[in-house]
Amino acid sequence: MTTKRIAVAVHTRDPITQAGVTSQLRPRPEIALTEWSETADPAPEVVVLVVDAVDEDVLRLLRHITRTGTARPVLVAAVIEQKSIVDLAECGAAGVIRRAEATPEHLVHVIGTVAKGNGHLPSDLVGRLLEEVGRLQGQVLAPRGLHLTGLGARKVDVLRLVAEGYDTADIAAKLSYSERTIKNVLHAVITRLQLRNRSRAVAYAMRQGLI
Numbered sequence: 001m002t003t004k005r006i007a008v009a010v011h012t013r014d015p016i017t018q019a020g021v022t023s024q025l026r027p028r029p030e031i032a033l034t035e036w037s038e039t040a041d042p043a044p045e046v047v048v049l050v051v052d053a054v055d056e057d058v059l060r061l062l063r064h065i066t067r068t069g070t071a072r073p074v075l076v077a078a079v080i081e082q083k084s085i086v087d088l089a090e091c092g093a094a095g096v097i098r099r100a101e102a103t104p105e106h107l108v109h110v111i112g113t114v115a116k117g118n119g120h121l122p123s124d125l126v127g128r129l130l131e132e133v134g135r136l137q138g139q140v141l142a143p144r145g146l147h148l149t150g151l152g153a154r155k156v157d158v159l160r161l162v163a164e165g166y167d168t169a170d171i172a173a174k175l176s177y178s179e180r181t182i183k184n185v186l187h188a189v190i191t192r193l194q195l196r197n198r199s200r201a202v203a204y205a206m207r208q209g210l211i
Contacts, residue, residue: 005029006115009036009044009071011061017050021076024104030112036071044071046111050099051077054084059091066092072114076102085125095120158185159205162198 008031012018025031025048034040036047047065051058054077065073074095075088088096095114097107101122110120154175161171168186172179189201 003030005032006111007032007034007040007042007045008048008111009034009040009046010048010050011036012050013052021048021050025108028104028108030108038069043069045115046074046094047071048074048076048107048111051075053077053079054081054088059087062088062091062093074107074110074114074120076107080122080125082125085121094118096122096125098122155185155189156205158182159189159202162186163202163205 008025010018010021010025010033012021022033026033032042034042034044036044049058049061049065054075058075058077062073062075065071072094073092074097075093076097076099078099080088080096080098085096095110097110097120113120157175158171161174166174168179168182171177172182175182177185186198186201190196190198193201195201
């Protein structure tokens with residue numbers, strides 16, 4: 001049985017690095033090298049972006065990759081500062097590798113992981129990402145009544161009361177809103193999260209630790 005090859009495009013800032021990375025990937029049976037362009041055939045599933053450091057141009061390029069096609073970016077960087085981790089996640093980097101760790105075997109492994117829809121981050125940076133997400137929630141969003149999901153405090157309160165078994169009238173009375181407002185809140189949550197009904201919305205909120 002022939003294994004489907006992953007279409008990969010490589011983008012670097014200099015021709016020497018471009019030649020080096022492509023020469024490492026070309027012999028691999030899991031990889032089918034292609035161009036990063038709108039007319040590439042096959043279209044890339046993964047774009048490997050090789051840089052020295054993460055700057056605004058790199059973040060802009062990551063956004064462009066994720067917004068203009070279906071390819072998922074893997075960033076290989078010589079220097080990855082901890083403060084850049086949240087920015088990389090926000091810009092759509094599906095995989096992040098330090099250049100010193102980017103052996104052909106490891107790079108191909110990460111490409112395969114990303115092509116399957118998963119992500120990769122160096123283990124020592126995972127904790128930093130979680131710390132930054134927690135800081136963002138605690139210091140920036142929570143004081144404004146917001147959550148990382150985009151749900152405000154009122155929506156979370158409504159979901160919590162639904163989970164406790166209260167009907168629309170009871171929730172309206174407890175929160176001092178009209179029943180129409182409560183129904184609108186529930187509809188907005190279900191629509192925003194693309195869920196089928198209020199039970200699914202409650203289940204989602206519980207999984208996310210909102211209630």
